[in-house]
Amino acid sequence: MTTPDAITHALSFDIEDWFHMVEIDAVSDTSKWPELPSIVVDRTKWIVDLVGEYDTRATFFILGWVAERYPEIARYIADQGHEVGTHSHWHRKVYELTPEEFAKDIAHSIDILSNQIAGPVHGFRAPSFSITPGTEWAFDVLLDSGITYDASLFPAPRGHGGYDCPQEAHVITTPSKRSLPELPMSIGSFGPVRLPFSGGGYMRALPKALINRSFNQFERRGVPAVIYLHPRDFDRNCPRVNMPLKRKFKCYVGLATTEGKLRHLLGNRLFATCADVLDSQGVPPLHRIANPVTPNSSLHVPDDQSKRVATA
Ligand SMILES: [Zn+2]
Numbered sequence: 001m002t003t004p005d006a007i008t009h010a011l012s013f014d015i016e017d018w019f020h021m022v023e024i025d026a027v028s029d030t031s032k033w034p035e036l037p038s039i040v041v042d043r044t045k046w047i048v049d050l051v052g053e054y055d056t057r058a059t060f061f062i063l064g065w066v067a068e069r070y071p072e073i074a075r076y077i078a079d080q081g082h083e084v085g086t087h088s089h090w091h092r093k094v095y096e097l098t099p100e101e102f103a104k105d106i107a108h109s110i111d112i113l114s115n116q117i118a119g120p121v122h123g124f125r126a127p128s129f130s131i132t133p134g135t136e137w138a139f140d141v142l143l144d145s146g147i148t149y150d151a152s153l154f155p156a157p158r159g160h161g162g163y164d165c166p167q168e169a170h171v172i173t174t175p176s177k178r179s180l181p182e183l184p185m186s187i188g189s190f191g192p193v194r195l196p197f198s199g200g201g202y203m204r205a206l207p208k209a210l211i212n213r214s215f216n217q218f219e220r221r222g223v224p225a226v227i228y229l230h231p232r233d234f235d236r237n238c239p240r241v242n243m244p245l246k247r248k249f250k251c252y253v254g255l256a257t258t259e260g261k262l263r264h265l266l267g268n269r270l271f272a273t274c275a276d277v278l279d280s281q282g283v284p285p286l287h288r289i290a291n292p293v294t295p296n297s298s299l300h301v302p303d304d305q306s307k308r309v310a311t312a
Helices: 030-035 040-053 064-069 072-079 099-117 137-144 200-205 208-221 245-252 255-268 274-280 303-308
Strands: 008-015 059-062 083-086 170-173 179-182 187-190 193-196 226-229 270-272
Touching: 008 040, 008 274, 030 064, 040 072, 040 255, 059 064, 059 072, 064 072, 064 099, 072 083, 072 099, 083 099, 083 274, 099 137, 137 179, 187 208, 193 200, 200 226, 200 245, 200 255, 208 255, 226 255, 270 274
Parallel strands: 008 059, 008 226, 008 270, 059 083
Antiparallel strands: 170 179, 187 193
């Protein structure tokens, strides 16, 4: 049940296969990827169909490697009216790349995806939310690549990332003093503990009641939450990989619960694409601004948004 002034949250999926988990030795050899059994086509179409049941649109950040190998995926997603963004090409962590390597990787993925959907790619999410302090150059690379918003920042400490930034949608000032809209991940408050709740292993591990409580907290503050899930998050038959016990728990806990939790959220709250949610928060993606910024100029930020401006 929703009310007329209910908050619209962001629904997003990172489209990669089960073997694209980072820092797992057993699947780190990219030359072996084509030989591994794949779940990504069937499970992504299943996700698109599930979302369609709720008359909701979502953003799918697709890995370029996946799109190149399975060209039907991006078209299937776009044909249903969803937004296609890029999740990079090789799923390498941004903080391990040089600006030149990152630019090449992003350009490769955008080239493949924009050809497949016959249109521009506007949004980016970094593999493992890996834009960290010191890698702000990535925001300039994204702007130079034609990206008009970012959804990569994770405002809490984590294994492969973490960036201290506002929880709300806000505008980043890049090292070259340009502006880039940002939709960060959602971090909940459980007493004194701050914990993600709206995606990946966190959503799989947490009970439905705690997830609901966190969504309610965000709605009371007038802040949209961001759901981020992967095809493997729904697949209880997902091939298992050898890894340390703690990581194994995080990778495979609650696989059978994800569908029910997502259906409950979709049936009881409002969701939209990342671009639409940024728009609703007064931080529109650059391509939706009437007078787009020119290179090396700053986006005009209205007074009521100035509190959201974060300096990277
Ligand atoms: Zn990923």
